[in-house]
Amino acid sequence: MATYIFGHTNPDSDSIVGAISLAYLKNQIGEECIATRQGEISPETEFILEKFGMTAPELKTSYAGEKVYLVDFSDLAQAPHDIKEATILGIVDHHKLGDITTDTPLECWIRPIGCSNTVIKEMYDYHKVAIPKDIAGMMMCAILSDTVIFKSPTCTKADTKAVKELAEICGIEDYKALAMEMFIAKSAVEGASARNLNTRDYKAFDMNGTRVGVGQLEMVDISVLESRIPELFADMQLMKEEDGLHTIIILLTDIMKEGSQLLCLSDDASKVESAFGIKLQENQAWLDGVLSRKKQVIPFLQPQF
């Protein structure tokens, strides 16, 4: 029986590429594994898959009775609805430790670094398995995406080292140019619905019993979204109601200006204000230097609940 490997709901490039790269590694070391995904492919991931001639993993949202590896998350809120009926063989991640628990011993490769694919690169090295060119290229892109081309405070030496080694394997010298192309693909908003924009990289968190949603839209220039902000707020209100959220935050992250416009609807906005030491104006604030949801947003928000 095969084992499934997948990332979080609403997958980003790290989740999709991580499922593919980890499944390849596991198959090479004799564990039959299939990469899957819990949700739709983002424009950025589409760009990466196309660039390296790969197809998206199969969509699969139910895993009862299956054996699984999780990539890029350890929170129940980002897991399939029936994860408790699955056997979790392992977790590869680079986030805070979430509320997923298991009944049996497992394999966890979790590191406080920029990207799950950097951890997977380490696993390839550990198992002495060669990385195919196309997979190396995708892993490189996933790391460049998660670290915002090394600008994010989450970026570590391990990430830059992995990118350099992967660039050599896939034979792409000017990986920063490729990354800019990728971020431009990611920034495409024309024709996208407000819901699509709000949920492109959206995660729900259980913060000590309170449900908080935080989405992030990384753009090379967020000013193109200015006229659409009322529309984004209207949809955030719907998302808040549909999902029973106490607080919903959308971060419009400008990777060139290196900061984020925070949009927020909350049952108690003072919690958000004291988390970041800001005063909201029309439910908004500019967070200078904030590029990382994981390192610069969640750790400040969580203690408020």
Add this chain to the structure above:
Amino acid sequence: MATYIFGHTNPDSDSIVGAISLAYLKNQIGEECIATRQGEISPETEFILEKFGMTAPELKTSYAGEKVYLVDFSDLAQAPHDIKEATILGIVDHHKLGDITTDTPLECWIRPIGCSNTVIKEMYDYHKVAIPKDIAGMMMCAILSDTVIFKSPTCTKADTKAVKELAEICGIEDYKALAMEMFIAKSAVEGASARNLNTRDYKAFDMNGTRVGVGQLEMVDISVLESRIPELFADMQLMKEEDGLHTIIILLTDIMKEGSQLLCLSDDASKVESAFGIKLQENQAWLDGVLSRKKQVIPFLQPQF
């Protein structure tokens, strides 16, 4: 400011040795760390410390405001009372994933293998740090203890390989003879109170909201305990009341006969009976082949709650 490294409450040899061996490694790679312990040293651990001329880590039970690494556990029930006020930098473990969560990214080295010290051996290799002779000897003993000299079903190739490499480093050829000496030291029960016996290797688990305690006493010959069983039950009754347990189990594990005598007091003993497919007689049953609490007891017990 230093960081503390410690194992679970009521520490076994893996917890004590793991704190020492991980602290040494971390200090070598430039992270100032201090090994500590949450509880008393067992006779087995005393034997190991004495054999290699080491002293026990300092006793410390409160960690609010401190940075910590956890060794050999990820369950809140086995953590210091104020763990939520500490910053967990990492977890090194070989058990099922427990209910500890963090607010910030961390380092987890968790493997489905026989011993945390085997994982730590892997970390030394990863960081290319040489293991001092005395620490290598203690790590070897911890692995031989946790794997019951390779007899436990939890034992993997990684564990036997680590023992062989550590034996070479510490220069002890006949490590099985040393392990038998260690188990004989561990089997010393003369003069020990019932509470001491019940809690030598005792862990409390939160099983879907129900509190269950499982202790294990590994002996080279459990028949020496026969006359003390009524006394053990009387103390189990007290422990059950003191700690608000639904179920308390003590396993008297005979490492030569390769099985365990299960002693049990429960608000619903049928759960224990169906977990193991047994019929209790006078609250007891012989579990043939059962040596591992982690692999042969907890995974069967947990789904009953």
